[in-house]
Amino acid sequence: xxxxxxxxxxxxxxxxxxxxxxxxxxxxxxxxxxxxxxxxxxxxxxxxxxxxxxxxxxxxxxxxxxxxxxxxxxxxxxxxxxxxxxxxxxxxxxxxxxxxxxxxxxxxxxxxxxxxxxxxxxxxxxxxxxx
Numbered sequence: 409x410x411x412x413x414x415x416x417x418x419x420x421x422x423x424x425x426x427x428x429x430x431x432x433x434x435x436x437x438x439x440x441x442x443x444x445x446x447x448x449x450x451x452x453x454x455x456x457x458x459x460x461x462x463x464x465x466x467x468x469x470x471x472x473x474x475x476x477x478x479x480x481x482x483x484x485x486x487x488x489x490x491x492x493x494x495x496x497x498x499x500x501x502x503x504x505x506x507x508x509x510x511x512x513x514x515x516x517x518x519x520x521x522x523x524x525x526x527x528x529x530x531x532x533x534x535x536x537x538x539x
Contacts, residue, residue: 409433409528410432410433410434410509410528411432411433412430412431412432412433412507412508412509412528412529412530413430413431413507413530413531414428414429414430414505414506414507414530414531414532414533415428415429415430415431415533416428416429416533417505417533417534417535418534418535418536419536419537419538420497420535420536420537420538421537421538421539422497422498422499422537422538422539423496423497424497424537425493425494425495425496425497426494426497426535427491427492427493427494428448428491428492428494428505428507428533428535429489429490429491430446430448430489430490430491430492430507430530431487431488431489432446432488432489432490432507432509433488434488442511442512442513443464443465443466443511443512443513444464444465444509444510444511444512445462445463445464445465445509445510445512445516445519445520445525445526446462446463446481446483446490446507446508446509446519447459447460447461447462447463447507447508447509447519447520447521447526448460448461448462448479448481448490448492448505448506448507448508449505449506449508449523449526450501450503450504450505450506450535451503451504451506452502452503452504455503457506457523458472458521458523459472459520459521459522459523460472460475460479460492460505460521461475461479461480461481461492462481462518462519462520462521463481463482463483463490463519464516464518464519465485467483468517468518468519469481469518470518470519470520470521472521474500475494475501478494478495478496478497479492479493479494479495480492480493480495481493490507492505494535497535497537498537499537499538499539500537501535501537502535502536502537503534503535504532504533504534504535505532505533505534505535506529506530506531506532507529507530508523508526508528508529508530509526509527509528510525510526510527510528
């Protein structure tokens, strides 16, 4: 189990910036050899949840095309916190943003942007971008 709590959402005008944070508790599976994928997802009303950005334990990131060059995912392992810096925001970025995680063993090149791969979720934080 892991607990995820998002913060930092809000309302901003187009072109503005926000930084989301996700505070994560430690995994309680009792194994020290596992690695984690952490991700940011978003869901707008009437739309499917979509992957925005992911980051592996070793810092490798993966971004959706819609946010490349504007959003940056990072993590502070000492604080067990995941961040999403969002710049040049657009009205179409308006959505509920969720933090998610899954545990894995073995080797992967990058973390998936598919929401079905993640089994731990926060409750979300709302981002609203006005034109």
